[in-house]
Amino acid sequence: MLKRIFPHPYLTALLTLVWMLLDNTAGPGVFIVGLILGIFIPIITAAYWPDRPVLKHPIKIAAYVLIVLYDIVKSNIDVALIVLFKSNAARKPAWVTVPLDLKTPEAITVLAGTITMTPGTVTADVSAQGSALLVHCLDAPDPDAVRDDIKSRYEARLKEIFE
Numbered sequence: 547m548l549k550r551i552f553p554h555p556y557l558t559a560l561l562t563l564v565w566m567l568l569d570n571t572a573g574p575g576v577f578i579v580g581l582i583l584g585i586f587i588p589i590i591t592a593a594y595w596p597d598r599p600v601l602k603h604p605i606k607i608a609a610y611v612l613i614v615l616y617d618i619v620k621s622n623i624d625v626a627l628i629v630l631f632k633s634n635a636a637r638k639p640a641w642v643t644v645p646l647d648l649k650t651p652e653a654i655t656v657l658a659g660t661i662t663m664t665p666g667t668v669t670a671d672v673s674a675q676g677s678a679l680l681v682h683c684l685d686a687p688d689p690d691a692v693r694d695d696i697k698s699r700y701e702a703r704l705k706e707i708f709e
Contacts, residue, residue: 551585553592556601558584603707610703614660617699621665628666628685640686641670642693644679648701651676653708660700667692 552558558581565580566572601607628637648654654676658669661681671680686692 550589552588554588554595554598556604556607557588560584561587601707606703606707610700610707613699613703614663617664621667625665625684632685637685638687640683640689640692642681642683642686642689642696644681644693644696644701646677646679646701647697648705648709649676650708653704654679656708657696657700657704661696 561584562577562580565583566576569576569580646654646657648657654672658672658679661667661669661679666684668682669679670682672678673680681692681696683689683692
């Protein structure tokens with residue numbers, strides 16, 4: 547019964563939170579409208595998610611979000627310093643191929659989005675088989691270190707969450 551009402555419980559919570567953030571208030575009426583949307587949108591779209599991912603370890607999800615937020619702030623500072631104080635000749639932009647151990651499309655999408663949200667890097671392409679990402683880095687003196695950092699910092703955690 548609960549599975550029919552909440553086919554995607556995390557999505558319900560996320561939609562409720564996003565609605566409250568968009569309304570910019572925390573009153574009970576806003577919460578109820580957000581909860582109604584959070585319940586009905588997943589129910590309406592459940593047919594389009596026949597093989598929905600099972601998210602394991604909610605604590606690890608929260609830890610991943612905190613790591614990504616920290617990296618975004620740190621990367622903003624790093625990119626500002628690069629742009630302001632590093633000459634164009636001293637920059638070493640690079641294309642980095644990141645081979646993937648992830649198999650689920652949702653996990654690969656989250657990884658690609660995380661890389662793109664982090665200033666100084668952007669995911670440019672996913673291989674046709676979903677076995678690698680092509681990432682452009684604003685300044686990467688050691689492209690192998692960038693690849694290893696992505697795999698250890700993000701991909702390993704996403705593998706624990708999604709697979």
